Amino acid sequence: MPIRNSVILEPDRLHTLVERFMERPAFSFDIETFGPNRNVPTQNVANWMSLATDGIAVAIPFGHPNGDVLLSKATKKKNKSTGKFDPIPAVYDDPPEQMLPSEVFSILKPLFFAEDKIKIAHNATFDLISTAKYWGEIAPPQYSDTIVLQWLLDENMKQKGLKDLVKRYYKVDYDTENVGKCVEAHPFSKVGHYAFMDAKYTWLLWKKFQKRIHDQGLVNVRRLEEDVLGVLLDMGITGAPVDQLAMQELVRDMSARLVDIEADIYRAAGQQFNLNAPAQKAGVLYAPKKDGGQGLRPTKPTDGGKKKRESGQELEWKDYSTDADSLEKHENNAVVKKLLEYAEVSKLLDYPLSYLGIEGDPKKPCRIFDGRIHADFVQYGTVTGRFSCREPNLQNIPRPDTELGKRIRGLFVAPAGYKLVVADYGQIELVVLAHFIGRGDLYKGFHNGVDPHSATAAALMGVDPQEFMARVKSGDRTCIDFRQVAKGINFAVVYGAGPDKVASMAKISVKEAKRFMEMHQKLFPEIYRFKEEVVRVCRSRRPPYIRTLLGRKRRLPLILSQNNGLRMGAERQAVNSLIQGSAADLIKLAMIRLNNSLPDEIRLILSVHDELVVLAPEDRAEEAACLVKEAMLGEGIQKLLRVPLSSDVKIVDRWSEAK
DSSP: OGGGGGBOOSHHHHHHHHHHHHTSSEEEEEEEEESTTTTOTTTOEEEEEEEEETTEEEEEESSOOOOSSEEEOOEEEEOTTTOSEEEEOOEEOOOOOOOOHHHHHHHHHHHHTOTTSEEEETTHHHHHHHHHHHHTSOOOSOEEEHHHHHHHHOTTOSOOSHHHHHHHHHOOOOOSSOGGGGGGGSOHHHHHHHHHHHHHHHHHHHHHHHHHHHHTTOHHHHHHHHHHHHHHHHHHHHOEEBOHHHHHHHHHHHHHHHHHHHHHHHHHHTSOOOTTOHHHHHHHHHSOGGGTSOOOOOOOBOHHHHHHHHTTOOOOGGGBOOSHHHHHTTTTSHHHHHHHHHHHHHHHHHHHHHHHOOTTOTTSOOOEETTEEOOEEETTSSSSSOOEEESSOOTTOOOTTSHHHHHHHTTBBOOTTEEEEEEEESSHHHHHHHHHHOOHHHHHHHHTTOOHHHHHHHHHHTSOHHHHHHHHHTTOHHHHHHHHHHHHHHHHHHHOOOHHHHHHHHTOOHHHHHHHHHHHHHHOHHHHHHHHHHHHHHHHSSSOEEEOTTOOEEEOGGGGOSSHHHHHHHHHHHHHHHHHHHHHHHHHHHHHHHHHHOOTTOEEEEEETTEEEEEEEGGGHHHHHHHHHHHHHSHHHHTTOSSOOOEEEEEESBGGGGO
């Protein structure tokens, strides 16, 4: 078959190929993996590598099990012990003789370790970490990632997979069977063609994106993302150490607690029902007391309920939502109180279960290897520039100011002889807001050492900020309550939340929340003028967009919508994206600065929103703390802002001890 001409089977051809690639400044590559942990780059096994550059594209097999002649088709056979049908894979003739992985990676090493060569992949963290185990180290920078470039060019695009982009830009569909999901199930030439096309189109996309990045003024933020990619590689290889025994104990405790809460719910409701069936919950909560319900007033229809209402149909109890927002409006009800507790514990139980996995369930594998979690921090997973995280998700770790949140964080622990150095930015989003405004009480407060929640609360109370802080420190209940109100209002300013959310956060009535929000608007007019200006500037551009501190674009076409709901949502996103996106710029810059300054014995292992976690030998923990502080607060980053940055740095044994 023609593809065989582009498949490299002999060492001499591979040596010649490397010489040709060494003449080029950049190349793309892609790796195919198999095995039970094929999606975990530190653990998977590779059996194909493909490479491309100007005028060249090849695929290199080193362990593909199949030839091209089908001897027997894939089928299924019933398992007598389980009663399920187990798959029986197709059988092919023998494949051509291939090089050993060690030989392939040895020949390729000079190319990958040439520091003047740009190494390009689509989802590069996966491919670079997958190859690192074969060399015993990560290939050095420079790096580029076509999925990240596409994200910088259009963060709103949903489908950014390689095959999706090839269909979009080249009208080519080269894989209708999802070959990469299980390469070992397919014949040799089919996988060779698939691997060849992956590398070829990654290269073509990279070439296509160069001018677009330049034309959209994204060169600086592209450099930021390509530099932070190197940090993610180190984090991914190092992993975060966890206490597996404590994790198993937590699962047992929380599972038992769920059983107790479930019994409490049934006692409070006077009946049993399916806690995971929203329709049954709605009946118990909203039906009249004479019919055995709680008689609560429903406030929010489900999506189905909205459609029924629009069509003029009368709504039933099951047509109303029982989500957390709906239940929190009735949190004094005994059944609701226990349902909220049940939901919280169930959600938190998901964390250790997602780490430990469920034995025998291939869809829920264990994510702990040699006592560490190697999570995938995704650069392109949000529209604002923040990281997302997967396999498992460590970005949704519970807040440290809750009992269960502390227990989850307590599972991340320094091994014997090591310490965790934990640092987070102080109120980074409000710092960014104050920087952009450049005046007013919020801005002055940062310069005078007053935290923004205290500055807001003091203004609402009409007292001096320093006096207010002293009263909070002395335990003045009124001041403490006002600070909670201020915290809710500041949250609303950044995220565009309404009085319902402020009321919930501050434990006050919606009426009181509205009153305080109106007071805030009068006391801090510069904030609201700034928000209006952000929206105005965004609307004036074609297409509409805002730019973050370091030049990241957030495109918001719906800000021109005639639909009030869509337009107002986009207006909120314009402000939030400017603030959150700029905060993301800063934390990524801090990570790069930190990683560049760390000696080999000290490693950055986690980045969760505005928080960094570093693993250091015990006798170098103080040194690590100084390096972290300099990376986050030093002149190279502080010069970007008109208000002072702050960071709280702690040296601990468990992550939970940092707050």
